[in-house]
Amino acid sequence: MTHHQDDPNHEDEDRTTPSAREGKDADVVHLDVARAGRQPQRPDADRQDSDDRTADGPVLGGEAVRVDRPGPTGGDWRTALEAKARSRQPIVPLWLRSRTEAVETLKWVALHYLHVAGYQVVRLPLYGGRLTARAPRGLLRLVGGVVKWTFDLEGEPVRLAAVQKADPEVYLKLSRQRDSRVRLRVLISSAALVTLLVVCLMMAEQATTAQWAALAVAVAALGILGKPADRPLIDRAVVPSTVEKLTSDIVVRALTVLGIGGINQAMAKNPKDAIRFVAPITRDGPGWRADIDLPYGVTVADVMDKRDRMASALRRPLGCIWPEGDSSVHEGRLILWVGDKDLSKTVVKSPLVKAASHDVFKGIPFGCDPRGRAIVVPVIEQNILIGSQPGQGKTASVRVLASAVALDPSAELWIHELKGTGDLDPHEQNCHRYVSGIEDEAIAYAADSLALLRKEVMRRAASLKALPADLCPDKKVTRQIADRRSLGLHPLVAVFDECQNLFAHPDFGAKAGEDAEFVIKLGRALGVVLVLATQRPDKDSLPTGISANVTIRFCLRVAGQLENDMILGTSAYKNGIRATVFQPKVDAGIGYLLGATPMPKVVRTAYLDTPATQRIAKRAHALRASAGLLGGHALGETPEHVTPTFDLLADILAVVPPSEAKVWNEVIVDRLAELRPEIYGAWAGLEGGAKTAQLTTALKPYGIKTIQVWGTSEGGGKGANRIGVARDDITTAITHRDRGQAS
Known part of the structure; x- marks a missing residue:
């Protein structure tokens, strides 16, 4: 027998033909073990020269190393089973896991067959x-x-x-x-x-x-x-839907016409497996549901951005197409739901219309998602921010929240409607504090409320800390603690509709923003809840300290990415949560809800018109009166004032003597800060043109225009031409104002 130990070219021949050996040199070799041992791991593999490679991979010790190495033949049976069953189908159907959804489904079936029988x-x-x-x-x-x-x-x-x-x-x-x-x-x-x-x-x-x-x-x-073949005896009680059944071919066709490069490339290379359906397409409520794995590198946000094109491809109204993601699996898992009926044409009835009372600790029935499932918004330990363009249903959403709080007699309700239209007037009879208006007095009242809430949070923190551990182990307000009225730890919900009019106010905005941020950060566990609604979400109208710390966000139709992220949070638009997809007016009442559910959801709010709200308010008033829990504004008590009252024009005359006919704005602001630091101190802290602009803005409501004034600074120096005010304009404005009040 000829051995080839010195000839590497014969190595494979020697190994693969053991039958050619003779005598004691012949033995049986397990091929998998031999292959696994041919290329041992090297601890210094990472230090190999990058050029020491072959066409098959890196080279170690003169042999090519495969990156994906074969594993042992007899692997762990659990590993093999887990690889085959990564996602188990639920034993109990999803609609049976939720008591509310199960009741709604059974109710629908019962009503359906009752209708058929009656017909x-x-x-x-x-x-x-x-x-x-x-x-x-x-x-x-x-x-x-x-x-x-x-x-x-x-x-x-x-x-x-x-x-x-x-x-x-x-x-x-x-x-x-x-x-x-x-x-x-x-x-x-x-x-x-x-x-x-x-x-x-x-x-x-x-x-x-x-x-x-x-x-x-x-x-x-x-x-x-004797029945004719073409004329049935019995009429149909329910006309079958003309909606086309959703199939995999239809879904693939719709996805491929969206113009997404990743999908088109994957379909060109492997059209059978590029788009994978992880579960059968099934009926889910009043529509069809398809669970899809998109091609590698394609995210759900890419598809959501093309929702209008998908509606065209599926030949359905835009309000029927609702793609959403499941990031708990991965960013490419698409859940496509195609409804039978346009969501914008769906009327959601609120259970509050017939409810005798409500418990805010159980959340508030807010509306439903496109699949018709009820959506409940938690209130306790939360703060809520609602934003939209005008006329998109923002105040109607606030009305639902306020109505639910009013029906809980243990909850204290404060309402500040800073638009002055009276949309929330029906609940005035149930409020501890209430104001409706856009004038300075209403804004000052709202600022007072935030200052009072700040004091209330501090009081509650001390009270909660003093409670024994057996009564309050988690140091949070619970239903049992709230029912003990003597502790003063009941839920307190303060609503600020059109809050931009408060936070952007030149006199009260800065302090109100600080108080609101304090309450949002600390009042959550103490039963103090803020509900803020705005139609102008920018950094001046909605301080970032507030928008960054709100836990629940509801965004109806907005104009662009900036407004979208101001309400829904940073990167919401990038992640496909885009309230810009809603159509003006048509999708009024429909928005993205974030923080109330595990995943962001499209929600249509329940609609309460004025008569329905009035009936709820009267029922709530009777409930509170019988429990002896009416107080404050509801009983006609005089509100407590925290914000000092002041007269800006009078204060300017006090700091500008008659000898000075014209004075720079920045000089007046510094003097006002010395006169009333609690009011004008924030103005003086501004720098450059911001200080000048602050006084200019504050004087606009009085019709006073600024002018160019030549002068020098308080300490002297070189003269300059700067924006200022004429003292005569101030006295003229005061005269006109006093005459108007006298008449």
């Missing part, structure tokens, strides 16, 4: 008439069929064919067969006819009711027998 019962006289009209035709069909069967007329064409072929043998055979059949069938028909006559005679002797019943059965049987 058919009402039309029984119509069906009876149809049967009576068709009975003669049925009788003719019956008689004709009996005669045809008795005399074997169905075989007549065959016998005639035998005659035409002049085949006597076949004809005689068929005739003898026909004669035997007719003799037997005549006997059977005669017996049946005699039996029928006997039954008729017997029925003639029965009561009239039995006769009519027998006649009805006979007419019904003959009517069914």
Whole structure:
């Protein structure tokens, strides 16, 4: 035997042909073990030269190393099983896991079949008439069929064919067969006819009711027998939907026409597996649901950005197409839901309309998602921010929240409607503090409320800390603690509608923003909840300290990415959560809800019109009055003032003597800060043009315009031309104001 130990070119030949060996050199080698041992791991593999590679991979010790190395043949059975079953289907259907959804589903099924039964019962006289009209035709069909069967007329064409072929043998055979059949069938028909006559005679002797019943059965049987083929007897109680069934081919077609490069490239390379369906397409509520794994590198946000194109590809209204992601799996898992009905045409009825009371600790029924599932917004330990363009349903959403809080007599309700339209006036009778208006007095009242809330948070923190551990182990407000009214730890919900008018106010905005941020950060666990609604989400109207710390966000239609992220949070637009997709006016009341559910959801809020809100408010008022829990504004008590009252014009005259006809804005601001630091101190802290602009903005409501003023700074120096105010303009404005108040 020739050995090739020194010749590497014969290595594989030596290993793969062990049968060629002889004697003690021959042995049996397990191929998998041998292959695994051919390329041992090297601890210094990372230090190999990058150029030391072959076409098959890196080279170690003169041998190519495979990146994906084969594993042992007898692997762990659990690993193999987990690899095959990464996602188990739920044993209990999803709709049965939620009590609310199960009740709604069963209710829908019961109402559906009750409707069908009622529809058919009402039309029984119509069906009876149809049967009576068709009975003669049925009788003719019956008689004709009996005669045809008795005399074997169905075989007549065959016998005639035998005659035409002049085949006597076949004809005689068929005739003898026909004669035997007719003799037997005549006997059977005669017996049946005699039996029928006997039954008729017997029925003639029965009561009239039995006769009519027998006649009805006979007419019904003959009517069914005489039914035309193209005219059914019973009308449909429910017209089947004309919506096309969602199939995998339709979904793939829709995804491929979106113009997404990653999908098109994947479809070109591997059209069968580029788009993978991880579960069968099924009915999910009033629509179809498809769970899809998008091609590698394609995210759900890419698809959501093309929602209008997808609606066109699926030939459905835009309000029926609702793609969403499941980031708990991965960013490419798409859940496509295609509804039967446009969400914008769906009216959501609020359960609060008929509710006798409500418990805010159980959340607030806010609306429903596109699949018709009820959405409940938690309130306790939360703060809520609502934003949209004007006319998109923002105040209506606030009305739902306020109505639920009003129906809980243990909850204290403060409402600040800073638009002045009176949209929330029905709940004035239930509020501890209430204001409606856009004037400075209303803004000052709202600023007072935030200052009071700040004090209340500090008081509650001390009270909660003093509670024994057995009563309050988690140091949070619970229903048991809230019911102990003497502790003063009941839920307190403060609503600020059009809050931009408060936070952007030149006099009260800065302090109000600080107080609101303090309450949002610390009041959550103490039962103090802020509900803020705005139609102008920018850094001046909505301080970043507030928007960054709110836990629940609801964004209806907004104009662009900036407004979207101001409400829904940074990178929301980038992640596909885009309230810009909603159509103006058409999708009023529809928005993205973030923080109330595990995943962001599109929600249509329940609609409460003014009469419905008034009925809820009256019911809540009676409930609170019977429990003795009305207070503050609801009882006509004088509100507590925290913000100092001041007269800006009078203060300017106090710091600008008659000897100074014209003064720079920045000089006036510094003097005002010395006069009233608690009011004007923030103004003086501004720098450059911001300080000048602050006074200019504050004087606009009085009709005072700034002018160019030549002067020098307080400490002297070089003169300059800067923006300032004429003292005579201030005195003139005060005169006009006083005359108007006197008249």
